[in-house]
Amino acid sequence: MTAIEVSGLRKAYGKHTVLDGIDLHVAEGSVFSLLGPNGAGKTTTVEILTTLQAPDAGRIIVGGHDLTKDPEGVRAAIGVTGQFSAVDNILTGRENLQLMADLRHLGKRAGRQRVADLLERFDLVEAAGRPASTYSGGMRRRLDLAMTLVGTPRIIFLDEPTTGLDPRSRHTMWQCIRELLAAGTTIFLTTQYLEEADQLADRIALLNGGVLVAQGTPAELKRLVPGGHVRLQFSDPAGLDFAAARFTDGTRDDDALTLDVPGDGGVSSLRTLLDRLANERVEPDGLAVHTPDLDDVFLALTATPAASATSATSAKESVR
Amino acid sequence: MTTTVLDSVTLFRRDITHAVRFPMMTISGIGTASFFLLLFVGVFGDALGADFLPADGGRYVDYIAPGIILMAAGTGTAATAIKVNQDMQEGLIARLRTMSIARMSVLTGQVVGSLVRTILSVVLVVGVALALGFRPSATPLEYLAALGVFAMLTFALTWIAVAFGLATKTVAGANSLSLILQFLPLISSAFLPTGSMPGGVAWFAEHQPYTPIIETLRGLLMGSGIGDSAWWAVGWCAVLATVGFFWSRALYNRPRGA
Known part of the structure; x- marks a missing residue:
């Protein structure tokens, strides 16, 4: 079964082409990672796949629904955690989750149960009564993800879920993602961290300048570059x-x-x-x-002509 | 349709929780109107009123209170524009847009919340006016009609404010734009009859939306003549609400980054 099927996706803002013919195939129950430097088009891709933006061209099926013909069907199947934690700062953690439960029409009792379960699962029970504005970065991300999960979506989009988190919070987040995967959820993950994609993803697509430069399992990708x-x-x-x-x-x-x-x-x-x-x-x-690590792959495949002229070390430094 | 109502109610409750937890914006709305009332009645009152009020005891506070009350509708919109803009910045609106919820409920919930907040705040402004000597001569039916006029204007301005909140990129921008709605009454018949103003200003004051609405409210509360102002008032509110609604809807559905 296919969770996400994309062919010939194009998007431009005026003359500036952001996505130039993207083909993606994400199997149900897998973690697919879209990897690329800043400005590669990762967020645009996520925004199109989650109905926030309209594509200029391309056929997109998400969760069995054609994105252009049935965006409401797509919305019902997905959950999205964007790059910035979209939580209501004035509401408490519990109220944020309850808001989602109400908007998903879970019903009073089921909604409350779901909120309690998620608070427990994301280690937010103690902080549940405090306004989200008092939460740490890691807690906000956990609350954000918990809010996404209130409706038990089959497909989850995570746009750079660990950017800006400390290593400990990052590992907690990874654990959450692995648990989701174990429950059969399909995960579409964008990241600029190679280690993250390596740790979590079944398949990785490398996006650079609006074009997919490579696609495959982490091991397959590593074999693409010399140096092993x-x-x-x-x-x-x-x-x-x-x-x-x-x-x-x-x-x-x-x-x-x-x-x-x-x-x-x-x-x-x-x-x-x-x-x-x-x-x-x-x-x-x-x-x-x-085997070469993903850093090598990333640098070899995403190097711009100008950057590849410089030595490997300096290119590496300039990327970081 | 039922989900629209259900989702709107959910988001309306959120708005009320905000107003209760973070009352500063509602208070500052009430404060601005009360401040103008104190300034014009207490400081300028005698000088301004003497110019045009009949010698037989017409009081300035009775003349300007209706205009100030309507100003409260304008000041309430700043909070609306800011809140909508914040939701936009914080990504909450993007989150709601990716969910399968009734499309316009996010905005209608906001508008209903603002309406309730502003109407509550106007009660306080009326209280301040009464304390300063405002003595309306309205019958219960006229009071009800006056409330209707106020609600109608608030509804229209709120939709415009929602559009302002969605159209601007920053909270500061949203606030600045809403100043137009707050201070437009200054050049209307709120403080002085338009006839006492110089040519161009008088023309603007006579033809801007606030003047017929203020005249209607003043007529209802103080028994001064309404004439065709009521029709103009209804017309202006309908136009503003329609423009605000469709503008907001277009902005809300607009793809991000475009």
Whole structure:
């Protein structure tokens, strides 16, 4: 089953093209992460998929409803937590949730039960009676997400849910997202944190300048860029010399007694390497596969022509 | 339709909770009107009234109280414009727009809330006027009609204020725009008869929406002649409410960032 199906999505503001033909496919019950730098078009994509903006072109199906023909059907199926916590500061945490329960027409008793459950689940019981304006950043995000969940949506959009949070709150948020996933919810997540996408997402799409530059599982994406290698560990210099003579494309480190052999970390290339080690009678003590991390992928695929001219390190710094 | 009413009531309750928890804006609305009443009756009263009031004891407080009461409708709109703008800034309106709720209930809830708040605040302004010597000569039926006129104007101005709140990018902008609604009565028949003003100003004062509405209210409360002002009053309120409603609706449904 498909939760979100997008083909040929385009959006421009005047002459400025924000999204230039996006195709997305999000399976039901999965976490899909849209990853990209600021200004890549992530928020615009979320705003279009959640009916806040109209697309210029493209076919979009969300939760089985055609977005342009049946936006109300889409709204009934989704929950949205935007980039900025959209909570009512004057109302208490409980009242914020109750407001959502009333607007979802849950009924008096069911609504109250749902509010109590969510306060418990998001660790907001103690703060429930305080105005949301007194909440910390992490608490506001949790309240925001809890408000989104009041109506038990099947598909949830999270637009940079952890931007600006401290590491602890971020991990709490990740835990919440994993629990949602376990309950069968489909999650569309945008983030500029590679680690977040790596931790949570089943599939990742890299968005840059309004175009998807790559799409796949985190592992697939990592294999797209060179730089992966297999590190062979030796116990003595003689072993290292012996191996280095046979694997001339390797990079040796005499202090660490290691030899890095290029390889993408895929199963078949690893099998080839192991066969070759056996044939050459090279016997390393240990072996570690180093796939490039998403940082490498991100930088390699989203580098603008100007940025790619500079060295990798400075490009990395300028992104951060 | 039933969900529209249900959702509007929910959002109206939210608005009332706001007014109770954060009464400053409602109070400042009442305060502005009361301040003008004190200023014009206490400070300028004798000088202004002597110019045009008949020598046989017409009192200035009776002349300006109706205008000040209607000014309270204008001052109440600042709070509305600011609140709508805040909801917009804080992303709450975006959240509500992604939910399957009756489309206009967000705005109608706000308008009904503002209407209730402003009507409550005008009761206090009337209290201040009475304390300063305002003595209306209205019958119960005329009081009811006066309340109707006030509610009609408040309703119209509130829709305009909602549009102001949605149209502006900042709270300060929303507040500034609503000043137009607050201070427009200054150039009307609220404080002086339009006949005593210089040419161009007199023309504007005679033809701006507040004047016929003030004349209607003054007629109802003090027994002065209404003439065709009542029709103009109804007409202006209908036009303002319609413009405000459709403008607000267009802004509310407008895609973000466009």
